[in-house]
Amino acid sequence: MTRFLPYPILTACLALMWLLLAGFTSGQLVLAVLVAIGAARALKALGEASPPVKRWLLIVEFIGIVLYDIVRSNLAVASILLSGEGRPRKSGFITMPIKLRNPTGLATLAVVLTSTPGTAWLDYNSTRGELLIHVFDLVDEEVWIDQIVNRYEKPLLEIFE
Amino acid sequence: MINFSHADVPLWAAIVGSAFLLVGAGLTLIGTFGLVRLPTFYERIHAPTLGTSWGAAGMIMGSMIIFTAASARPVFHEILIGIFVTVTTPVTLMMLGRSALYRDRSELNPGVPPKGADDLSTTDENSAETLS
Amino acid sequence: MNVLILSVTLWIVQAALTLAMCLCVYRMVRGPRAQDRILALDALYVCAMLVLLSFGVRTGSTIYFEAALIIGMLGFVATVSLAKFLMRGEVIE
Structure with missing residues (x-):
């Protein structure tokens, strides 16, 4: 094989x-x-190494989470764009540390963060493991960091490491 | 190669497929509307992702439903476009975001996070400052 | 009935996508900076790809699908090389 x-x-x-x-x-x-x-x-x-995948069921669950989030953030961003200047909106950069090191896992995280409108992956520093993202509707920085760590990074860590 | 006329499409497929097509085109339009309206580059980078995520997905699903129903056999080669767009958009946006960050940092523009001590972009020698 | 629904939908869809392409062109002309123009060009490529998909549904032929796929690929390569050019001032190092 x-x-x-x-x-x-x-x-x-x-x-x-x-x-x-x-x-x-x-x-x-x-x-x-x-x-x-x-x-x-x-x-x-x-000489490319094949990514070690351990838990296949979790992948299905992860795809479900991501599809749901893409639909939700599409609606959120579309409603912000259409609503005009109803409420003051703040967007900004977030620098956050992440534990994920596997290249395939990082690539998957980049695809997820970019596919969901409202977050954009800008830079990743591999020596410090720091991720720089830009968030469109930045109400609370902690909520975003918490969401990325718990919803995306944890399953990816379990799948790839 | 498939060829069908619109009269071959059953009514349910016409309705469901049309709904998907309208959602996809509408989201793409809203995204480009945001591209025009938003004030800064880093906000504008979020706008086209509407078109590349559910804008493209809606159009592809609508096209798949209409083709499958009209030709009475499964047609899903459009999904290749969906996969391709999903995989390539992060690459383009990441490269664009990084080059925008680099240019803003080298011009010392305000409102940009400072670069770390060992960032990759510090080693760049050929700056593109003269472009605008 | 189904013919009427499809033609009205396709009319609306193509009008919306054309308007989207016009908005992209507006952003590309206005700038203000090179990265804004490249972002608008990328969005323009995606819109052109979706217009070709809708042409495929309108004519009921799969020949437009290949054209859409090629536009998507060319748009990806073009945007990446332009972004690379912004960063380094040259494409091939």
Whole structure:
């Protein structure tokens, strides 16, 4: 498994993508599997380490949390943009320490923070483990830090480390 | 290759798909409206994410529903666009945010967090201060 | 009935997306700084991609899907290289 097929999930995703683009026929299936295996072996030659994933159920739960938050923050930001200058809104930067070190986990956190409108990932300092984000509707800094640590970082820590 | 006319689309798919299309286009419009209205760059960086998260997702879901119902077999290649947009938006926004931070810091503009002692951007020698 | 619903929806959707593209162009022309223009260009790319998706639904053909995918990819590369240019003053180091 590890010698012949270094990244099983990546291989499956690549084959599926090929089939979605080229159409589901048996000839394309053979070609898709061959291309996907070749690409995975080429990536293996580059020496990328496969991320260790321990808890698959938690991933499903995490995706659910993130989708719910994306819908919620979409509505929140859209209502702020449409409401005009009803109430004074303050936006600002937050510098927060995070414990997450795994590169795949950090990339996932970046995707989550950017996909939810209202938070934007700006900078990450790997030597101090400090994250600089910009928050659109900054009412209370502690609430945001608490939300990011408890809702996103904790599951990611459990999944990847 | 799929080809259908609008008469092939069942009524329920027309209604549900239209609702998704309208939500997606509306959110994208609100996002770009924010892009025009918000006063500073760091606030404006939040506005297009409306279009790339549920704006794009709504359009993709609507398109998928209408295509699937009209051609009577599952059509979901549009999901590739959704995955692609979701994965690439963080990269572009992160690069833009970092370059904006870098430019504001090198011009000593107010309202920007100071850089740490060992930040990456301190080692930059070719500054882009002359651009504006 | 279903034809009427779809044509009215697509009319509204394409009008909204065109207006969104106009707003992006306005921000791109106004600036005031280079990063604002690049951000507006990125949003313009996304809007163009969504307009092509709606064209696909209007004509009922999948040929627009490939065009939308390519616009998305080109927009990503363009924005990243422009942001890189802002940071370093050159694209290829």
